[in-house]
Each structure stands twice: as structure tokens, then as C-alpha cells.
Amino acid sequence: GESVGLHLPTLSVQEGDNSIINCAYSNSASDYFIWYKQESGKGPQFIIDIRSNMDKRQGQRVTVLLNKTVKHLSLQIAATQPGDSAVYFCAVSSGGYQKVTFGTGTKLQVIP
């Protein structure tokens, strides 16, 4: 089965610094990867996704890196802002199937 885990449960960064949130997955057949942000009292919100035929994808202030060799995924947030404070989840699925497995989440705390 699929298991998805995060390396750090809590990450504290200074405002303006870059943040890196990591995720490890176990199923080598995984081919679709998503990062979600969840603020307190709200549902998860899509940030960025990447498919297995890519190793890097950039959005606005965010970059996702995929290393299929070691089954590792990371989310980089540039110039972290207080509004970035939230819990971040990676989610993984395989085979074109809509079922995704969520990681346990990393809490990002931005220090003003």
C-alpha cells in the first residue's frame, strides 16, 4: 500500500526567509503529487502539483521538486510571509486513479 510521511512536524522560519518542506513516499508507481495548505478552521487548499514526468515545477513564490529515485518531494516557499503560516500536506496518487494518500502534515510557523 501507499504510505506518505513528512520529515518534520513543525518548521519555524523568519519572515522573508525561504522555507523548505519535505515529504517522502513509498510507492514507486506514484505518478501524481500535490501540495495542499490548510489554515486553521478551513479545508485544505491546493497550492501546486507535479506529475512524474517532471522533476521541477514553479508557481508564484512556490517550487515543487520531485526526486523519483529516492521517492522524495519538497515544497519551497520563497520570501516566506506571515500569511504562509499553516499546515502543509503532500498528497500522492498513482495510475490515473483519483484516490490520493495524504501525508501527516507539517506546521509552518512564520516568525515576524
Place this chain on the structure above:
Amino acid sequence: DAGVIQSPRHEVTEMGQEVTLRCKPISGHNSLFWYRQTMMRGLELLIYFNNNVPIDDSGMPEDRFSAKMPNASFSTLKIQPSEPRDSAVYFCASSLGGGRNTEAFFGQGTRLTVV
């Protein structure tokens, strides 16, 4: 679009009572998901519908849980009878579907407390 709409936002019920959670997906989305979130187990997929048909209900904890999607714009998750261990935040999400993975859009969730 108003996004995925869930009701109620909060539900407090007594053990043994029936609970019904409701969801309106985003118009045009073909896939609908019910998730449960707890501190201990994180986000768990309970059931997934595609074109109103249940595709995978392997995450449904037990027979006390049931879900329906009578049409493309409405789904329910029912717990009967409810138990204190069912206390959690229940999320509904929808996505375009169509056989290719796309991001899911989540509702605000229903916080269920069973006393």
C-alpha cells in the same frame, strides 16, 4: 463559483443518534470525495464517487457509515448510530475527474462532536 459547500459547519449529537452531513460539489466536477480528519489519523479518504457512482469505499470505517450521491450536485454522508470515536472534521472535496488526476477542491468541513 461558491466552491464546495458543506452543511452543517458544526454538529453536536448524542451517542446513538443518526448524523447526516451534506455536500454540494463545484458545478461541472465529476469526482466527489469524503474525507475525515483527526489529530491521530490525519486526513483519511472515506469514499470516492465518479459521475455519481461510488468507485472506492474501502475507507469507510464500518457499516455504520454510508454515503450517497443521488445527483451530480448533492451528496450525503450518514452515520447511524453515531459513536464518540466518530468525532472529527469531515471534508467533502470535488475535482474535474475525467480519468486524469487533477487537484481536489475542499469544502470548509463539518466538525462533528459525538457526546
